Amino acid sequence: MVRFDPTELRKYGGLTLLARGVVEGFLTGIHRSPFKGFSVEFAEHRQYVAGDEIRHIDWRAFGKTDRYYVKEYEEETNLKAYVIVDASASMGFRGSKKSPSKLEYASQVAASLAYLMLHQADAVGLITHDTKVRTLITPKASPKHLLQILRTLEGTVPGGETSLATVWDELAGHHLKRRGVVIILSDFFDGIDPMIKALQHLRHRNHEVMLFQVMAPEEMDFPYKRLTQFRHLELTGEKKIVDPRRLREDYLKNLAAFQTELRERAGKLQVDYHLMRTDTPVAHALGLYLNRRMSQG
Secondary structure (H helix, E strand, C coil): CCCCCHHHHCCCCCHHHHHHHHHHHHHHHCCCCCCEECCCEEEEEEECCCCCCHHHECHHHHHHHCCCEEEEEECCCCCEEEEEEECCHHHHCCCCCCCCCHHHHHHHHHHHHHHHHHHCCCEEEEEEECCCEEEEEEEECCHHHHHHHHHHHHCCCCCCCCCHHHHHHHHHHHHCCCCCEEEEEECCCCCHHHHHHHHHHHHHCCCEEEEEEEECHHHHHCCCCCCEEEECCCCCCCEEEECHHHHHHHHHHHHHHHHHHHHHHHHHCCCEEEEEECCCCCHHHHHHHHHHHHHHC
8 A cells, every 4th residue: 555645745736735734634633543553554753651552662763862752553444435426517506606616615525535534544436426427436545546536526517417316326236346435425406215215225235324415505594585586507597586585484494304304214224414514614524424434443
């Protein structure tokens, strides 16, 4: 396995620097990675403190510095992770002009998760899709592979209509054959029954599955008050002018019912569901992922 060296990524911009900043800030916030141990691969030195095992002291470092340092190692997990990003047209919605679109936000989360997974010695792959698979990058663990993932995310734009269940079924049956963690980033604007059936297929393949529902604040709060023209993001030419005040109560009620049903039915399959608003810090997804990993360990 190629050792992941974040310094190799400094010369790249865009999602690379964002992902690095999110992950390093997150790891600093929790003080240290929960998956470090003394097992496989050298990760870094730290100063010896009372209680550390003497056998882990680096005597060469002591000879050079006259100080005691302990070698830390990173566990080799052999985990394969698949990050699936919904790139259908509805993911192009951004609400406020200052906010990222749902696809841009999902790409930031995906980039940060990929960076973290590689940092943790996991192999990570990327799948983007709308009505069909657009990109399929098989999981690997190397800095060059991460760059391929980040460049793909940067080049991904909203595409056609949503067909989540069909694509997930295809992936479960033909592409995701080795057990792994499957993380799906989407607004999940599709029928619940076919989505649950496809999730059952993924679980039947023994994948651990996490759902991140990416929503703009405007979709969650429906703050519109004046006559507003709404257009269908996935059907060209579909537009309608409505009084949002008359719709707001029913809209919020139906949205809450949809999210509750998705969360509860996914939960029965032991599939994690998490709501991610585009005004939520991206690092929140990293904490949810690590909590899942620790609970499964």
